[in-house]
Amino acid sequence: MQARSASAKLTLPDAQFRAIGRALADPHRFAILEQVAALEDMPCSRLEEHAVLSPATVSHHMKELSEAGLVEIRREGREAYLSLHRPVLDAYVNRLAAL
Amino acid sequence: MQARSASAKLTLPDAQFRAIGRALADPHRFAILEQVAALEDMPCSRLEEHAVLSPATVSHHMKELSEAGLVEIRREGREAYLSLHRPVLDAYVNRLAAL
DNA sequence: GCATCTGTTTGATACACGTCGAAATATTCG
DNA sequence: CGAATATTTCGACGTGTATCAAACAGATGC
Numbered sequence: 205m206q207a208r209s210a211s212a213k214l215t216l217p218d219a220q221f222r223a224i225g226r227a228l229a230d231p232h233r234f235a236i237l238e239q240v241a242a243l244e245d246m247p248c249s250r251l252e253e254h255a256v257l258s259p260a261t262v263s264h265h266m267k268e269l270s271e272a273g274l275v276e277i278r279r280e281g282r283e284a285y286l287s288l289h290r291p292v293l294d295a296y297v298n299r300l301a302a303l
Numbered sequence: 304m305q306a307r308s309a310s311a312k313l314t315l316p317d318a319q320f321r322a323i324g325r326a327l328a329d330p331h332r333f334a335i336l337e338q339v340a341a342l343e344d345m346p347c348s349r350l351e352e353h354a355v356l357s358p359a360t361v362s363h364h365m366k367e368l369s370e371a372g373l374v375e376i377r378r379e380g381r382e383a384y385l386s387l388h389r390p391v392l393d394a395y396v397n398r399l400a401a402l
Numbered sequence: 403g404c405a406t407c408t409g410t411t412t413g414a415t416a417c418a419c420g421t422c423g424a425a426a427t428a429t430t431c432g
Numbered sequence: 433c434g435a436a437t438a439t440t441t442c443g444a445c446g447t448g449t450a451t452c453a454a455a456c457a458g459a460t461g462c
Contacts (some may be wrong), residue, residue, distance in 0.1 A: 228399075
């Protein structure tokens with residue numbers, strides 16, 4: 205019997221662990237992640253980083269975050285809605301905390 | 304009255320937060336950190352990364368880890384002894400966990 | 403259809419950084 | 433002092449990547 209539930213621990217493959225590390229290492233990307241985490245369902249167009257970065261660059265960062273598994277992108281009409289994927293962030297945090 | 308003690312929370316300056324993120328993003332550097340964390344007082348010469356990296360590169364990585372505040376270097380004779388600086392790692396983990 | 407809005411893709415550029423060899427520094431030992 | 437050991441510094445090279453402008457793609461509305 206497996207006690208899977210809210211606290212089920214996810215183990216990250218090495219490749220993903222590396223991708224997450226790189227994704228978190230860029231300040232703009234981290235700022236985006238912070239803002240995504242703060243809201244439940246964040247329309248991409250409302251990211252404050254649009255004030256400092258070109259749309260192309262913002263899109264690039266979201267792709268990195270998404271490929272690292274940290275955020276999920278839901279497309280609706282012409283907008284993209286972003287949400288933090290907590291299990292992956294938690295798994296990353298846990299691995300650091302286990303040091 | 305301040306309840307400072309084992310769990311006193313350290314707040315990282317932005318510059319240090321960025322330095323830590325970059326430091327953790329490289330796989331070799333993370334491997335070094337893992338090994339340093341596993342031992343109390345780790346002589347630099349015993350790092351397994353010496354099997355894969357040149358001494359110059361290992362030294363470079365240790366400098367990065369040290370400048371990020373993640374490890375402390377104690378020099379003794381011709382050896383350098385490394386130890387994990389937990390408060391800083393904890394502060395980093397806490398900031399991620401607070402997302 | 404046409405214009406507008408949101409976001410992506412592509413190609414180019416510039417800078418950051420991981421890596422090493424070689425030379426330098428420091429320490430211990432004979 | 434001279435040789436050996438441990439680590440650092442320097443200079444150079446190649447790769448990775450953050451960035452943008454421009455072109456593209458899909459959705460909405462006139």
